[in-house]
Amino acid sequence: MDRSEAGKRILHLRAVLAENSRRYYVDNAPVISDYEFDTLMKELTDLEDMYPEFITPDSPSRRPGSDLEAPVGQNAERLAGKEFKQYPHRYPMLSLGNTYSISEVEEFAERAVKTVPEGFTYSCELKFDGTAICLTYKDGVLFRALTRGDGVVGDDVTANALRISNIPRVLKGSGYPAEFEIRGEVLMPFASFEALNAAREDIGEQPFANPRNAASGSLKLLDPEEVGRRGLICTLYHIPGGLEGVSTHSDALDAAASWGLPVSDKRRICKDIAEIEEYISYWDTHRKGLPYATDGIVIKINESLYQQRLGYTAKFPRWAVAYKFKAERALTTLESIDYQVGRTGAVTPVANLSPVLLAGTVVKRATLNNEDFMRMLDIRTGDWVYIEKGGEIIPKITGVELSRRPAGAAVPAFPEVCPDCGTPLVKPEGEARWFCPNQDGCPTQTKGRLIHFMSRKAMNVIAGDATVEQLYNLGLVRTPADLYSLGMQQLLMLDGWKEKSARRFLDSLRGSLSVPFERVLFALGIRYVGETTAKEIARHFGDIDSVASATREALLEVPDVGDVIADSVVAFFAQPAHIAEIVRLKDAGLQLGAQAPREPSSEALQGLTIVISGNFSVSRDRMKELIEMNGGKNSSSVSSHTSFLLAGSKPGPEKIRKAGELGVRVIGEEEFMSMIPSPAPSGEVRGLFDGEEAEPTLF
Numbered sequence: 001m002d003r004s005e006a007g008k009r010i011l012h013l014r015a016v017l018a019e020n021s022r023r024y025y026v027d028n029a030p031v032i033s034d035y036e037f038d039t040l041m042k043e044l045t046d047l048e049d050m051y052p053e054f055i056t057p058d059s060p061s062r063r064p065g066s067d068l069e070a071p072v073g074q075n076a077e078r079l080a081g082k083e084f085k086q087y088p089h090r091y092p093m094l095s096l097g098n099t100y101s102i103s104e105v106e107e108f109a110e111r112a113v114k115t116v117p118e119g120f121t122y123s124c125e126l127k128f129d130g131t132a133i134c135l136t137y138k139d140g141v142l143f144r145a146l147t148r149g150d151g152v153v154g155d156d157v158t159a160n161a162l163r164i165s166n167i168p169r170v171l172k173g174s175g176y177p178a179e180f181e182i183r184g185e186v187l188m189p190f191a192s193f194e195a196l197n198a199a200r201e202d203i204g205e206q207p208f209a210n211p212r213n214a215a216s217g218s219l220k221l222l223d224p225e226e227v228g229r230r231g232l233i234c235t236l237y238h239i240p241g242g243l244e245g246v247s248t249h250s251d252a253l254d255a256a257a258s259w260g261l262p263v264s265d266k267r268r269i270c271k272d273i274a275e276i277e278e279y280i281s282y283w284d285t286h287r288k289g290l291p292y293a294t295d296g297i298v299i300k301i302n303e304s305l306y307q308q309r310l311g312y313t314a315k316f317p318r319w320a321v322a323y324k325f326k327a328e329r330a331l332t333t334l335e336s337i338d339y340q341v342g343r344t345g346a347v348t349p350v351a352n353l354s355p356v357l358l359a360g361t362v363v364k365r366a367t368l369n370n371e372d373f374m375r376m377l378d379i380r381t382g383d384w385v386y387i388e389k390g391g392e393i394i395p396k397i398t399g400v401e402l403s404r405r406p407a408g409a410a411v412p413a414f415p416e417v418c419p420d421c422g423t424p425l426v427k428p429e430g431e432a433r434w435f436c437p438n439q440d441g442c443p444t445q446t447k448g449r450l451i452h453f454m455s456r457k458a459m460n461v462i463a464g465d466a467t468v469e470q471l472y473n474l475g476l477v478r479t480p481a482d483l484y485s486l487g488m489q490q491l492l493m494l495d496g497w498k499e500k501s502a503r504r505f506l507d508s509l510r511g512s513l514s515v516p517f518e519r520v521l522f523a524l525g526i527r528y529v530g531e532t533t534a535k536e537i538a539r540h541f542g543d544i545d546s547v548a549s550a551t552r553e554a555l556l557e558v559p560d561v562g563d564v565i566a567d568s569v570v571a572f573f574a575q576p577a578h579i580a581e582i583v584r585l586k587d588a589g590l591q592l593g594a595q596a597p598r599e600p601s602s603e604a605l606q607g608l609t610i611v612i613s614g615n616f617s618v619s620r621d622r623m624k625e626l627i628e629m630n631g632g633k634n635s636s637s638v639s640s641h642t643s644f645l646l647a648g649s650k651p652g653p654e655k656i657r658k659a660g661e662l663g664v665r666v667i668g669e670e671e672f673m674s675m676i677p678s679p680a681p682s683g684e685v686r687g688l689f690d691g692e693e694a695e696p697t698l699f
């Protein structure tokens with residue numbers, strides 16, 4: 001490559017890297033893998049090293065990425081100007097030089113040996129894959145929490161940090177400096193990530209690509225209560241400036257741990273490259289058993305004095321390097337693409353692949369997200385494609401091996417009409433996805449809504465997708481209200497159904513008549529109205545008629561409800577078909593809040609804040625309900641405000657530890673039950689099912 005070609009390539013790489021950096025840090029929705037990003041960055045730095053005359057201070061190779069810019073169309077409140085306050089970092093928040101090869105780790109060690117006297121040690125640590133945070137403690141109390149921002153200025157997320165269960169507001173023990181900073185990573189454990197994505201899909205929202213994006217999106221939420229519900233954790237790994245009188249990084253972290261700060265116990269002090277390699281290969285395997293994502297290991301010179309001597313480049317410390325694990329990747333062929341319609345009408349392209357083994361499971365299908373993503377990959381049917389497990393969970397296509405493209409491979413045409421009902425697709429403003437607008441006539445959307453209506457967290461009617469398919473195909477059911485007109489005769493028409501299965505189904509439908517209003521509201525499947533929002537709206541308005549006639553302004557008064565949700569609720573009830581459906585559901589006897597909202601049945605727990613953990617003889621949701629019915633408040637994390645921790649079998653060890661530390665009392669199920677009046681058995685419900693004679697026929 002000559003000088004002028006290099007200049008052009010540098011400009012191109014900078015533009016591509018800047019765009020992908022924005023997608024990663026700001027939108028929390030990366031479209032290329034870390035490995036691809038790092039490879040492009042390496043090409044840029046190599047070219048800049050070769051042609052230093054092209055170096056500019058604003059090149060992405062000289063600056064860490066920034067999470068400061070407001071995401072486009074992602075958060076209406078943020079656009080309305082309610083952003084976070086910003087503060088400068090006391091020490092710039094830099095990134096780490098990274099490598100994917102052991103030989104470069106060796107080079108790092110050799111460079112260090114040349115600069116500092118022999119006999120130093122390395123602190124080897126996991127590289128946690130979350131979002132960076134910087135905590136400042138003053139006189140032992142959390143004073144401020146900042147995101148990385150652009151490395152110089154960060155967003156003040158203190159209120160959110162205080163909702164992260166293992167970040168202490170107050171330090172314990174003694175000997176901490178009057179003021180100090182400690183940095184680390186906020187992570188979303190896999191379990192919280194899966195629960196969050198399931199809930200998002202329930203309300204038709206795009207799931208997060210991986211736990212890292214979910215963590216960084218959650219840390220930047222404007223509602224600290226919601227942050228508390230996201231199940232984030234924090235791990236701390238760096239005290240910029242060190243601690244006075246403490247000569248190594250590892251001793252400084254041990255001291256931090258003794259003050260109650262969350263520091264990883266997976267650190268190891270290594271004395272040479274052989275020990276470093278041992279640590280790397282151990283964790284390359286064992287990290288798969290960790291409950292959170294890691295993407296490599298970090299090797300740091302442990303002695304503070306030597307760290308100072310080695311210093312920093314504009315972007316990285318010279319005393320540390322990250323060795324990144326390659327995401328497990330497989331190469332296979334793209335056989336065809338299906339276009340799936342969800343219950344909200346969103347059309348998602350899904351790749352059918354030649355089956356291939358990846359990270360322990362056989363992968364046959366992978367998501368292609370949306371049309372823009374397909375175009376960005378320039379994917380063709382018959383292509384050889386790379387697949388990775390995003391955050392080790394959801395398989396996705398990360399690239400195309402162009403050198404193996406078969407001649408004449410066809411560019412797939414994204415459908416212009418719904419693959420199910422043939423209605424022309426639409427792309428609403430600000431959406432990356434195409435939608436089928438035929439909400440009421442599109443079979444897949446109709447079946448999807450029925451499946452959602454009957455799901456466990458909604459009406460909890462025992463029925464699989466196959467039952468819905470049959471009920472739909474026989475023309476027995478189109479809307480939820482149709483379910484309540486079903487009788488024995490119709491159900492016996494279903495393939496393989498006998499009286500016993502039909503009765504069980506009818507019993508389950510009858511049971512759903514006592515499902516409280518808030519869950520019925522969730523079951524209706526109003527776009528963006530998830531479980532929590534439905535609860536808030538139900539509590540605020542008390543009954544369905546008030547919700548249906550609420551104005552946008554009235555809805556905005558409900559906690560958790562912003563512009564997007566308010567508009568969606570208003571639009572839902574503006575449709576006469578939906579009002580007619582509500583009337584039928586009322587007639588069927590569903591709880592639509594016509595009676596006064598449920599009052600606490602006693603005040604036995606008035607003023608008490610209770611955290612529950614573990615398993616009980618009844619479901620955890622039932623336990624929470626009992627707490628609320630008796631005037632108590634549920635909270636998800638143990639803090640100094642917790643009245644007691646209600647522990648069942650197998651309680652979370654972290655909660656127990658925290659309770660012990662803060663002197664919070666731990667009680668068992670039996671003691672709890674003795675504190676409240678015995679719960680009434682669930683009330684009998686009148687219904688169509690009481691006698692066979694009441695059974696209506698559809699034909």
Ligand code: IVH
Nearest residue numbers: 094095096125126127128132237238298317
């Ligand atoms: S030390 C001066 N230690 O990875 C930089 N960073 O890709 C000091 N990270 O910016 C950072 N685990 O956000 C350090 N054990 C660890 C880490 C770690 C994850 C993050 C951190 C850093 C990024 C670089």
